[in-house]
Each structure stands twice: as C-alpha cells, then as structure tokens.
Amino acid sequence: MSPSPADHLSPALLDRLPPNVRKPAYDRAALRPGIAHIGVGAFHRCHQAEYTDDLLEHHFDRWGLIGINIRPPSLAETLGRQDSLYTRLIRQNDDVEARIIGSIVRVVDSQDSAAPALDVLAWPEIEIVTMTVTEKGYCHIPSSGALDLDHPDIVHDLANPHAPRSVPGILARALELRMASHGRPVTLLSCDNIPTNGIILGNVVRTFAERRGSTLANWIAANVAFPSAMVDRIAPATTKADIDTVEKRFGYRDSAVVIGERFRQWVIENRFVGRVPRWDLVGASFVDDVTPFEHLKMRVLNGAQTTLSYLGVLSGFKHTFEAIADPLLAGFVRRMLTEETLPTLMPVPGIVPTAYVEQSLSRLTNTAIHHRNHQIATDGSQKIVQRLLNPIRDRLAKGDSIALLSVPVAGWMAYLVKASARFGRAWQVSDPFADKIAAIADRIGSDIGALVEAILAVDAIFDPALAANRVFRAHVVAGLDGLLSDDPMGFVRQVLAEPTDDRLKQPARSA
Incomplete structure (x- = not known):
C-alpha cells in the first residue's frame, strides 16, 4: 500500500515509500549510540548525519547519533515524533532527489536545563561529540579566538558551573562528569565555519576548565582531543514549500525535511582519542593539516x-x-x-x-x-x-x-x-x-x-x-x-x- 498525504514519516511507513525515495539499508533496531551531536539543525542533518548514514550502510557499527539541541527549536516537535527519521532532499534547479536518513537514534531537548545534554555527553558509550552551534556559540572574541570572559553566559556559567547554559560551560561540566565517573577519553569535533575551529574549541573549553581548577584542566589535556575540520554543503533553512514538495512528489508528510545541494565535503584533522567513525571510507578526508x-x-x-x-x-x-x-x-x-x-x-x-x-x-x-x-x-x-x-x-x-x-x-x-x-x-x-x-x-x-x-x-x-x-x-x-x-x-x-x-x-x- 502506498503512503497517503496524511501519513507522517515513521518507521512503519518506510516499507510503503515509493521506490524513488532512498531508505536506510541497515537495521536501525540494531543501532547503538556512539556519537553525540550538539546543534541538530539543517546543516548537520544534511551533512554529518548523512555521512554517518553512508558509513552505517558501508560498514555497520555502533555509530548511532544522539542529537542534542541546547537552543531552539525543539527536537521533540519534529524529529522526536518521527523516531528521528527525516527526509534529505537534494535540489539542483528542477531536479529533486529524496533520501530518508536513519543515523539519528534519539533526540534530546536541553533548552530549559543543561541536565539532559549532560546526561548524554557524560555517557561512557559516547566516544565522539560533534557540534554545529554557529560561530557565536563558542563565546569567543572573533578578533583573537580567546574565550570572552565578559560574555553573559560565561559569567553565569563560571558562577553556576553545575547548571551551565553556554557551549564551553556545558562541555566543561560534561568532561568533569566523565572524569569523575568512568574517565573514558572523548574527541570533541567542531563542524562550524571558524578557522582552526578545533583550536578555538580547545581554547574556550580549556580556559573555562582552568577556572574550575587544575585537576579538570590536566585531565582534559590527557584525555580529550580537539581536531579541526572543514565542512561544506549549502543547506538553507527549510521552508513550508520544501515540506509541501515531499507531500506532492512522494506522498507523505515530513516536518523535519532538510534541503541541500549535491556538493559536499568534509576534511577532518587526523587527531583523535579512542575510537572514531571511519567517515573517510565514505568520502570524508582525514588529513594532517586542515x-x-x-x-x-x-x-x-x-x-x-x-x-x-x-x-x-x-x-x-x-x-x-x-x-x-x-x-x-x-x-x-x-x-x-x-x-x-x-x-x-x-x-x-x-x-x-x-x-x-x-x-x-x-x-x-x-x-x-x-x-x-x-x-x-x-x-x-x-x-x-x-x-x-x-x-x-x-x-x-x-x-x-x-x-x-x-x-x-x-x-x-x-x-x-x-x-x-x-x-x-x-x-x-x-x-x-x-x-x-x-x-x-x-x-x-x-x-x-x-x-x-x-x-x-x-x-x-x-x-x-x-x-x-x-x-x-x-x-x-x-x-x-x-x-x-x-x-x-x-x-x-x-x-x-x-x-x-x-x-x-x-x-x-x-x-
């Protein structure tokens, strides 16, 4: 039975999708999370999540994604009610290609409190944390790359380190929880358009951690990697017309559609701790210098x-x-x-x-x-x-x-x-x-x-x-x-x- 326009995307709908909609070619029920991503917007869903979907098809492993939003919008209202499935459309002038991405296994809203995000980030099974939080999310001074200690969120987090609201504060607290509980190393991988983004991320997290004491700072130095990366794909904000395109062309509703161009690129500095997803097997490049x-x-x-x-x-x-x-x-x-x-x-x-x-x-x-x-x-x-x-x-x-x-x-x-x-x-x-x-x-x-x-x-x-x-x-x-x-x-x-x-x-x- 084909889907009807009233059908929302869900696992139960996958077998009824038309053949021109590409579907996950692996058993999603067997997925286990190993990656956490902060900032599950259009770009991440059109880029890193797709690379991970490719990797799961090429070489299935436990690299399921948990998506975390610490800023609006709410994930539960979109991805959550679709079991984290969504449609990625490739648009090139008049051509449209549809694909269901299944690499995200769970989504977490953490706008009101850092606690849900911290629970995920401190998990021992999470071995790599990626992020697309925009340039301003790093709370740094653009001209120098240093942590802006006068930023209101940083001032708040230094005074309230157990209830942070900034990215540096949340990451520092998550690393403190990892250190205190299981001590497993982790790679923090920035995927934002900032030059030497790994260095910037490392700077702001370490500077924040130093304010928390030398024990945390020393543990981070020994157990956390901050590789730099360059990401590229044009993925504009989704419009109602994009959502309507899925219904008109493919016969189902999806409130989490993302749009992108065909071109994509991901260049990652080969500097990790622990295990790392082999994105280089599906088109990404691991290099010594980004x-x-x-x-x-x-x-x-x-x-x-x-x-x-x-x-x-x-x-x-x-x-x-x-x-x-x-x-x-x-x-x-x-x-x-x-x-x-x-x-x-x-x-x-x-x-x-x-x-x-x-x-x-x-x-x-x-x-x-x-x-x-x-x-x-x-x-x-x-x-x-x-x-x-x-x-x-x-x-x-x-x-x-x-x-x-x-x-x-x-x-x-x-x-x-x-x-x-x-x-x-x-x-x-x-x-x-x-x-x-x-x-x-x-x-x-x-x-x-x-x-x-x-x-x-x-x-x-x-x-x-x-x-x-x-x-x-x-x-x-x-x-x-x-x-x-x-x-x-x-x-x-x-x-x-x-x-x-x-x-x-x-x-x-x-x-």
Missing part, C-alpha cells in the same frame, strides 16, 4: 556568500541565486576572488584554485536553493574576520590592493547601520553587535568618517593594528559612503571601472 582547505573554503565560497548577501540586500535581491544572476554583482565577486583573495591562499592538495572559484560561483547559481541573503548575513560580525579581514590583512602586509575586498566589509557596516533608527530601520538584523553598531549610528549619524572610525574601534572584531591602517580606513570610508548613497550599485560599478588604486597602497608590513 588549514589550507579551510582558508580556501572560507575565503572563496564563504567570502562570496558574505559579499553577495550584503550587496544583494543593498541591491534589493532576496536570495543568493538572484544576486549572482546580476551581471554586475557576479562580475564583482569573480574579480574580487581571483584578483585579491586567491593570492592570499596557500596551496591546497588536489585543488586548482581558479577552478575552485568557478565551481563555487556555479554552486551559488542553483535556483532550487533558496538561501536568503538576510539568513547568510546573520552574525556577520562573527564571520567577516576569517572571510574578509584576514585576507585583507595578508594583502596589506605585502602592499597589495584591497580595493575589492574592502567593499563587502563596508557592506557589512552598511547592512547594520541601515537597520538603526537614524537610518530608517530598513530591516531587522541578527548579529551579536547589532545593538552596538545601531547605537554608534544613532549617535554619529551621517558623518561617514566618524562612523567608520567608531565601528573600527570595536576591537572584538577589528584588530587594532588593522583598524589603524590608513589604507584600510580610506577604502572602508569610501565604501560605506558609496553603499549608503542613493545608488549603491553605482559605487560597485565605479570600483570595477577603476584600475588598481596605487595611490592608496602602502609599504609592506604596515598592517
């Missing part, structure tokens, strides 16, 4: 996404694919990447940088991936350091032009400034520094030079040496002035028309 891969991805693909998000919003485009379809914006991003970003990159084994640029831009043209520019623009203060400011710093150190790379930095500023009362509240923004930038804009108003000076003084984002660089400041002032004008795209057109601006160059190493 850095070249993460720089390439963050500065090229993510740099393009960030640039298109801010310039796209300022141009009136809702989605990435619409922004890159504009010849002016597409031409700007291509030139920025090839002329200014690529020279800052180190060689990447097996990858031709110029081909990677074209592949990345092609991926963004996928009309079935409705990635909203406002969504990509979220938390930009946590992203622009690695995507834009670091390559800018590298360029300035060699006395090279930053005429193009400085434009999206000014675009980030314009995006936040235009959300302020002084500039008309053009849109709502979500960024940890939104209120601070709005207050600056409301106080200073339309004096662009003073506005840039005040924003660059936010040293949690802008390294003071970079903020003081006269070339960088001059370009950002010109950029913000142009992008806040009545014709922002006229400014972009003007930048493209001008030759490399040697007048604003400076001697090497002054950044």
Whole structure:
C-alpha cells in the first residue's frame, strides 16, 4: 500500500515509500549510540548525519547519533515524533532527489536545563561529540579566538558551573562528569565555519576548565582531543514549500525535511582519542593539516556568500541565486576572488584554485536553493574576520590592493547601520553587535568618517593594528559612503571601472 498525504514519516511507513525515495539499508533496531551531536539543525542533518548514514550502510557499527539541541527549536516537535527519521532532499534547479536518513537514534531537548545534554555527553558509550552551534556559540572574541570572559553566559556559567547554559560551560561540566565517573577519553569535533575551529574549541573549553581548577584542566589535556575540520554543503533553512514538495512528489508528510545541494565535503584533522567513525571510507578526508582547505573554503565560497548577501540586500535581491544572476554583482565577486583573495591562499592538495572559484560561483547559481541573503548575513560580525579581514590583512602586509575586498566589509557596516533608527530601520538584523553598531549610528549619524572610525574601534572584531591602517580606513570610508548613497550599485560599478588604486597602497608590513 502506498503512503497517503496524511501519513507522517515513521518507521512503519518506510516499507510503503515509493521506490524513488532512498531508505536506510541497515537495521536501525540494531543501532547503538556512539556519537553525540550538539546543534541538530539543517546543516548537520544534511551533512554529518548523512555521512554517518553512508558509513552505517558501508560498514555497520555502533555509530548511532544522539542529537542534542541546547537552543531552539525543539527536537521533540519534529524529529522526536518521527523516531528521528527525516527526509534529505537534494535540489539542483528542477531536479529533486529524496533520501530518508536513519543515523539519528534519539533526540534530546536541553533548552530549559543543561541536565539532559549532560546526561548524554557524560555517557561512557559516547566516544565522539560533534557540534554545529554557529560561530557565536563558542563565546569567543572573533578578533583573537580567546574565550570572552565578559560574555553573559560565561559569567553565569563560571558562577553556576553545575547548571551551565553556554557551549564551553556545558562541555566543561560534561568532561568533569566523565572524569569523575568512568574517565573514558572523548574527541570533541567542531563542524562550524571558524578557522582552526578545533583550536578555538580547545581554547574556550580549556580556559573555562582552568577556572574550575587544575585537576579538570590536566585531565582534559590527557584525555580529550580537539581536531579541526572543514565542512561544506549549502543547506538553507527549510521552508513550508520544501515540506509541501515531499507531500506532492512522494506522498507523505515530513516536518523535519532538510534541503541541500549535491556538493559536499568534509576534511577532518587526523587527531583523535579512542575510537572514531571511519567517515573517510565514505568520502570524508582525514588529513594532517586542515588549514589550507579551510582558508580556501572560507575565503572563496564563504567570502562570496558574505559579499553577495550584503550587496544583494543593498541591491534589493532576496536570495543568493538572484544576486549572482546580476551581471554586475557576479562580475564583482569573480574579480574580487581571483584578483585579491586567491593570492592570499596557500596551496591546497588536489585543488586548482581558479577552478575552485568557478565551481563555487556555479554552486551559488542553483535556483532550487533558496538561501536568503538576510539568513547568510546573520552574525556577520562573527564571520567577516576569517572571510574578509584576514585576507585583507595578508594583502596589506605585502602592499597589495584591497580595493575589492574592502567593499563587502563596508557592506557589512552598511547592512547594520541601515537597520538603526537614524537610518530608517530598513530591516531587522541578527548579529551579536547589532545593538552596538545601531547605537554608534544613532549617535554619529551621517558623518561617514566618524562612523567608520567608531565601528573600527570595536576591537572584538577589528584588530587594532588593522583598524589603524590608513589604507584600510580610506577604502572602508569610501565604501560605506558609496553603499549608503542613493545608488549603491553605482559605487560597485565605479570600483570595477577603476584600475588598481596605487595611490592608496602602502609599504609592506604596515598592517
């Protein structure tokens, strides 16, 4: 019997799904959890959970996943009532491919209290903890990577270590419980878009643990690994239209649908303690150094996404694919990447940088991936350091032009400034520094030079040496002035028309 549109996805429905829906090719009843994942959003379900599903099909072992959310949304309302099953759709323009992912065995809501998450994380059977908690989830200072000891959640957790609410606090408490109960080692694997994410994760957890005493800090040093990783797949937020697609095309309801592109990549530093899932058998790469891969991805693909998000919003485009379809914006991003970003990159084994640029831009043209520019623009203060400011710093150190790379930095500023009362509240923004930038804009108003000076003084984002660089400041002032004008795209057109601006160059190493 075929499913009806009233049928919700469940284990009992699997045998009645149409043949063009791929189903788990292993016995889910035999799964035992060995992985915990914090932050079970669209990206995890479209990436790490799928890799694990592939591994279970290829070489069945006890690597079932327990999904933990310490922030909304609630998992019980979606995954929980479907026995953790969900549909992963691959969308490429008009093509749709459906697959049921079965690697998640249980889901845990821990928004109201850390206790449910701690119970799972302290379990001796859990040998690896992965996480996608977004850049701001690490409670670090973006410009330095250090734990932000003034962060409200960190202040709370240091005062209440047995009832933490931050990721560093929860992990430190879970490790303390492991140390006190069974002492088994564990690998903590960040899967967020942060450069050297393993180092950042290790820094914030160890710094927090040191405040709890040397015993915990020493145990972590001997029993916990923090490998870095680079992850890549475009997976936008699910919409009602995506959920309706499953019902219309395949005949059943699924409230936990996720959408992704065909391309996926996972590069993991080969530094673990204890057992580790052999994701390398199903397409992931275990390498000695992730850095070249993460720089390439963050500065090229993510740099393009960030640039298109801010310039796209300022141009009136809702989605990435619409922004890159504009010849002016597409031409700007291509030139920025090839002329200014690529020279800052180190060689990447097996990858031709110029081909990677074209592949990345092609991926963004996928009309079935409705990635909203406002969504990509979220938390930009946590992203622009690695995507834009670091390559800018590298360029300035060699006395090279930053005429193009400085434009999206000014675009980030314009995006936040235009959300302020002084500039008309053009849109709502979500960024940890939104209120601070709005207050600056409301106080200073339309004096662009003073506005840039005040924003660059936010040293949690802008390294003071970079903020003081006269070339960088001059370009950002010109950029913000142009992008806040009545014709922002006229400014972009003007930048493209001008030759490399040697007048604003400076001697090497002054950044």
